Amino acid sequence: MKTPTTSRSDFISIRDFCFFYGSKQALFDISMEIPERQVTAFIGPSGCGKSTLLRNLNRMNDLVDGIRHTGDIVINGNSIYDPHIEVISLRKRVGMVFQKSNPFPKSIYENVVYPLRVAGQNKKAVLDETVERSLKGAALWNEVKDRLHDSALGLSGGQMQRLCIARAIANRPEILLMDEPCSALDPIATVKVEELIQELKREFTIVIVTHNMQQATRCSDLTAFFYLGKLIEFDETHKIFSNPSNKQTEDYITGRFG
Amino acid sequence: MPTPLPDHARDESRFQTAKTTLFVDRFMTVFIKFGGALVITSVLGIFVFILLQIWPLFAPARVTALKSVNLPERKFALLGMDEWGAKPFLLETNGRMLTVDADSGAVSEVEIPLGEAQGTPITAAALNKREQKIILGTADGRFVIVAPGYSSSEQNGVQSIAINPKAEPPVAIGLPGVPIVDVAYGDSGTSKLVVALQSDGEKTQLTASLFKRKRALMGRSKEEAAGSFDLTALVPGRPDKILVPGTGDSVVVLTESGSVCYLALVGEAFEVRQVFKPFEDLPEAHINAAAFIFGDVSISFASDSGANRVFSLYYPPGGSKRTFGLTHEFPPLEVSPVFLVSTLRNKAFLLGGGGDLSLRYSTTDSIRWQERMPYRVANAVISGKYHRLAVLDEENRLHFFAIHDPHADSGWKALFGKIWYEGASEPKWEWQSTGGSDDFEPKYSLVPLIFGTLKGTLYAMVFAVPIALLAALYTSQFLDPRFRSVVKPTMEIMASLPSVVLGFLAAIYVAPLIERQVPSLLLCVAGVPLVAAVIGFVWSRLPIRFRKLIPPGWEWIVFLPVLLCAGSLLWSLGPLFEAVAFVVTDPATGQKTADFRAWWPAATGASFDQRNSLVVGFMMGFAVIPIIFTIAEDALSNVPTPLITASMACGASRWQTALRVVLPTASAGIFSALMIGLGRAVGETMIVVMATGNTPIMEWNIFSGMRTLSANIAVELPEAPHHGTLYRTLFLGAMVLFLLTFAVNTVAEILRHRLRERFKTI
Secondary structure (H helix, E strand, C coil): CCCCCCCCCCCEEEEEEEEEECCEEEEEEEEEEECCCCEEEEECCCCCCHHHHHHHHCCHHHHCCCEEEEEEEEECCEECCCCCCCHHHHHHHEEEECCCCCCCCCEHHHHHHHHHHHCCCCCHHHHHHHHHHHHHHCCCHHHHHHHCCCEHHHCCHHHHHHHHHHHHHCCCCCEEEEECCCCCCCHHHHHHHHHHHHHHCCCCEEEEECCCHHHHHHHCCEEEEEECCEEEEEEEHHHHHHCCCCHHHHHHHCCCCC | CCCCCCHHHHCHHHHCCCHHHHHHHHHHHHHHHHHHHHHHHHHHHHHHHHHHHHHHHHCCCEEEEEEEEECCCCCEEEEECCCCCCCCEEEECCCEEEEECCCCCCEEEEECCCHHHCCCCEEEEEEECCCCEEEEEECCCEEEEEECCEEEEEECCEEEEEECCEECCCEECCCCCCCEEEEEEEECCCEEEEEEEEECCCCEEEEEEEEEEECCCCCCCEEEEEEEEECHHHCCCCEEEEECCCCCCEEEEEECCCCEEEEEEECCEEEEEEEECCCCCCCCCCEEEEEECCCCCEEEEEECCCCEEEEEEECCCCCCCCEEEEEEEECCCCCCCCEEEECCCCCEEEEEECCEEEEEECCCCEEEEEEECCCCEEEEEECCCCCEEEEEECCCEEEEEEEECCCCCCCHHHHHCCECCCECCCCECCEECCCCCCCCCCEECCHHHHHHHHHHHHHHHHHHHHHHHHHHHHHHHCCCHHHHHHHHHHHHHHHCCCHHHHHHHHHHHHHHHHHHCHHHHHHHHHHHHHHHHHHHHHHHHCCHHHHCCCCCCCCHHHHHHHHHHHHHHHHHHHHHHHHHHCEEECCCCCCEEECHHHHHHHHHCCCCCCCCHHHHHHHHHHHHHHHHHHHHHHHHHCCCHHHHHHHHHCCCCHHHHHHHHHHHHCHHHHHHHHHHHHHHHHHCCHHHHHHCCCCCCCCCCCCCCCCCHHHHHHHHHHHCCCCCHHHHHHHHHHHHHHHHHHHHHHHHHHHHHHHHHHCCCC
């Protein structure tokens, strides 16, 4: 399997990773290396395990009952399952944007600074600076700068999702996980988020799960195709979409199933 | 050419709604509307019923004119009435009595058999209401006590009243042969005090004669003269009028200058206890009329200008003897009063002058009724049952009135204001519905009960809210779901425990236990949360290797045994703590004892009761905790999972997530839980009845009892006569309780709505 070279090609290293919900195995022997500051897209039909793998990268699956795993995931040389690592510090390192936008019932300002507040940062100057930087980073600043202290629930669907992105990048994580971030958005909002992803990859390593093949081609550098809990193919995006080496990949991207 | 439609596609019936569906739909619409209307109507019905019950408490007296009777032109010394109000009498100065039938208006004459005083002009006369007797003073310096001898008989359902006056032998008093101008007497049963004022234009003498009564084993008891006292020198100024209380141990003398001299019989002599001027601050201080109010502890005075004040006997602050002090002040009568008469039923009195009649109630400072008559009034008398009134005018006509005033001792001031009760040294809020004697003033202030309700609720909530909310937070956010499914139903079973069982437990087991173990309890209250905090701190500092041994949601396995050990250790340390911290020295013997029950009153001045607020707070907490817990737990569990995952993904710990995201989002539900718990605590009855001691006192002392509105209804209802003042006051208590919960619920609903708006999730 060929991996393109950038700054650090094995920034996230997944090694023989198997994952179980109770007795049901969801992931089978996944091994892959995700490079730094690139956009990696996970595609595949529903239930193929791409979201499960994504949610394992910041151990969000820990909240689910009766889970089990074998193998290892190493981020920047450190195993995320190292017993000396607090899961909280892992999640500060790995930010996440969810499929359905989930702002807190607080003001826009408080939503953005939430990661800082829980980390114990309460200096107003730092918080103000973070709000402006994060909202600018999420391309939302111009739309909300006059109503930072209004409820976040008054924003439109696309704005809310960008607010969630702003919140995810507020504490400057290294990695940004996006779980179908545009699936609930209209085309215009989708374009905005996709442009944003292109901006963000200069600073963050982005892993995005998508059902939208065009989205994967438009904004990712690498694409991984999953099927029935197995990694079928992982390559540069243009290669996957123009000349896949696997028959199943080809069938999926040409719309024969899925 | 299109293919013809298949047969089943032509069947239009598939688009029709089934008849039963439509019927059920319409029926349910009407049925639910009807049910809703029924519920609203019954709630309003209860409301209206209670309102009708309490309305008379605030209504004024109703006095209606019945009949006027013309009397012959005579001079009358006295006006009196039987207890039924059917046959008032007028005493002529020649010793004859006129009686007037209230129904027919017929006037008849009776001769009083005065014995050897027969024929002597009567110069003074007074009623002794308590004894239902008359005392007459004659022009030759003698007094005669006369019993009117009313008797009632019933024939064919018609009551007829007969009068048959009987006189005791005349007794000479003071200066022989000098006319008596005023006379009064008091009879305590064992002694009788007769006081007479004599004057012949030059000489004036005030004499008191004491008679002791010896009980004979057989036959009538004998009366013996036990001393005569010349009181003239003791009174500063010219005596004008005499009042003698029923106890016969003192004399109140009014002078012409408006002074009042209070003379008390101490041992074998009279001493001046107090001289005061009721209307000292007014330009015209002369007292026109004065009378003891029922109970003979208070005197109502009316001045020349119409001012009206009531003075009562009480121990002044620092004083060791009861003296008169101003306790009630009434609005002045516009005309100069000529008479002031009191009743035998309650603290009401009638003030009259010019054409004005004013019925007033001493305890509550209220004017029950006031009206201007088309004639000039001269005298009046109120029947013993406080239901008839007879007024004599200056043209010798007698006017009859019916008084309808069943709740004279009630009203806004009595129920909610501070009242200066007889014998008290200051105005107070007090609840004491029944007393030992007839002249007892019932005290109907709802304020101590409202206070008790708030106190009980407060202590219950202080105990219940932290425990219930923290338990709900822990169960919903931290505990393993498997335990959650056990804990929650268990708590719900606890909510269904009958409160009478809790009350029983509180009174029989918990109260005596707490009474003996207060220091242990204090140690536990302070120590257990502290130990919990220490365990939490130690746990968080443990290396992650150890912490990983316990899966999330199972931490209590480590926590519980440690906490239980700490708790029982602290409990057993209680006596030691008591021996060190709560030592009190007995002032009499100088002996030192370690007893919290004695230490608390000595250290704080507040009392220590076995049935106290601590017990109530504890047991009522038990009733309230499950309710708050269940509802709050539901609200916390219903916080959308995406919010929790979002918070976790931001690097928040479980505790931070619970505190910063879950708690605010669930705040509306938690608020509801608190309010429903509060409602339960406010209305809770059985626990409070059984565990508080039901003392209607007003102090925040945690070691004293209380009486709540609901407990008051439960305790007093069996003793409340139907439609009596107490009965209606209990309904008023119910109304106040209703309004209290209504107000709390309304405020809570508004706040809850706001919270929900603020923290609604998408």
